[in-house]
Amino acid sequence: MSEITKAAGDLSLQAFSTYDKSGMLERVLRFSEQLRHAQEIAQGTEVRLERSRIRNVCICGMGGSAIGGDLVRSFSADQLSVPVVVNRDYTVPNFVDEGTLAVVSSYSGNTEETLSAYEQVCQRRAQVVCITSGGTLGEQAGRNGHPVFVIPGGFPPRSALGYLTVPLLYALHYAGLLVDPSPQVAEAVSLLAELNEEYGPDAEANLAKELSLHLHGSVPLIYAAAARVDAVALRWKGQLAENAEMLAFCNSFPELTHNEIMGWGPNREVNQRFRVVYLKDRQDHPQVVKRMALAREVFEPQAGSVFEVRSRGESLFARIFSLIFLGDMVSLYLAVLNGVDPTPVKHIESMKRRLLQS
Template sequence: METLIKNFPKQLKEAIEISNNLKPIPDTKDVREVLIVGMGGSGIGGDFVQSIVFEDCSVPVLVIKGYELPAFINENSLVIVSSYSGNTEETIHAFQTALQKKCRIVCLSSGGTIEKEALKNNIPFVAVPAGYPSPRACLGFSVVLQLAILLKYNLIKSSLFEHIQIATDLIKFEQDEIQNKAKTIAQQLSGKFVAIYSTDRFEPVALRFRQQLNENAKVLCWHNVFPEMNHNELVGWADKSPVAVVFLRNKDDLKKNIQRMDICKNIISAKTNTFIEIYSKGQHKIEKLIYMIHLVDWISFYLAKIRNVDVSEVKVIDFLKTELEKDRI
């Protein structure tokens, strides 16, 4: 996993190259909404895409993480089916529903049932390079290729890809500094339950951080967002707590959210002995998101090393899948 994290800039570059060579997609007109369907490490890419295009995409973008699709979908709905293995149960179920509703569909995977069904039904298929140990190691491919699909449908501007290249250069240049910062933060989080907070527009980073701490470092944590947490969870910080708190911040966030986070910093930091602020780097939103992805991935890796756990091992998920298979026999 260490090599995979280190090669994240390389993965982004490879993803851009693949996106530049995507085959033409027929019937790209009159799309009224986009649904990105995926679970876990394949689903998180949809969260980032939704955030990236929030201010720019000409139609709504929804992320679906489950078996079911909303009732309103029809032939004017674009459904992006994302499963790295191609065998994710929930995603296959949603894929079949999209077929029944005659949606526009584009599939994204390294093979499996998703690829077979796409070829069988003459559905556009985007191949993700195979051989990666887990979907969470393929976030660069997931984000860039989903954006490339939206570009094929003329729903976003091509200039977004320029910022992906700038972000790639940024994290390559900052690599040593990012890793040193990650080591320090991992030490601060060691042995503690972690609470992660961000603004709503940067929630995908908070979610990625939580999921990477879960899978890589094998620890429980939670996340919430501003301003929503100001209307409920803030009240829960009534007593002194052993929880380690991380604020994910951007210096050019919405001023109202900056003000809220500053005030809550004073409130929450008085209730815990471990309060950490992490600021993004970069100019464009994509640059900031990619910088933060790389940093939190490294934090999870170094926390796993401190805890002496296997970063790649997910035996409990494998056990769950085996138990689910028993019901199908």
């Protein structure tokens, strides 16, 4: 173990036993198995859709369900011939009608906003597919005769990302919008099994531990290219908040070079609290690569530091999930460094209770 690790704190498996009371680490380390199981569920679910009717796709969900939609939109952008929107709201866009494929996703089946959206897509006679572990959404979809990918319950929704993403891919495949994603999912399953060994607590020196020490005590800024990896940056931001109880922010290139970059002004004492993380992929647009390099020249003199991580794997799906898995592990190590249990989400639960009481 390096001197910096010793100074900052213990990131061993034993350290997790002190803080990780609900077993979040075990869930993340089984991500590879979850992807495989999600694929089995998706392949075993009968879904009949009319491709000729589909003019657009509306993915309705919140939290992890919506992130799954963002990831699929990124993964499939080069294949899709119809527009896809991810809807995080009580209401759905005005264009939703009988020409829409609506994929309604709620892990619990009881997400308030998603149930409202489900009611509306039904009223507008869209073709509907649901992804849920049960709850009200499962009951209503059953009554309405809508196909449902039934996924296992009992997970914190953010740790069920594989279950929320893979069936969505297959829904678009069954609709005739995507090629069979099975080879890409299979590669991701194998790759994440390898990364378990590299990023897990038993590996004293690994990238996830190094990056968590780099970010500890800072405000992380997660930057990525918009075309493929921006949804991963959003996932990192959410995981740092929910697992490690850290504020983090994200943005994407090239957009941030047209506005946010000007925030790096004269207040250098404040700017030193930020740590920049670049999430990079080998297919980033050449001009974006140039912008990222030039922007780094602005960030480095002012931010605490700039750290780059690159995707791993061959297929885009595997590369995306390599970055997701790294971010999940970083958030768990930061939870240990911050002395917090990575599972409870007290502010979110309090919000839900108070809304029910109002």
